[in-house]
Amino acid sequence: MMFNQTAVRVRAGTKVDRGGNTIPDWSSADRLTVSSLNIQPASQSETVGEERTVSTTGYRVQSAEGTAPDIRAADRIEWRGQLFDVDGEVAVWPELFTDAVHHIEFVMDRATG
16 A cells, blocks of 8 residues: 555644533644555545535545554544544554554545535
């Protein structure tokens, strides 16, 4: 596989709302450039409704062997000028016969419409 792609991990900061709850604050997000990725199309769907049509596009992301970028399920990924949500948990693949990380994989998607 080719691991020549780069994306930006966007992680929300936090703030306290009027009720005293800690909530995500995307206006103070932390950004981290992540390289050595392989990003491939995974899914496309379109839902036609009375009010609007929604298109959802998903990509499977895999890191290079021996890498474990700091990406979590609550993060967003900026890639090719678009913002994607991490869809589900990030899978950590172990190295054979050890506890070391071989690579990570996750799905990211974007809905428009």
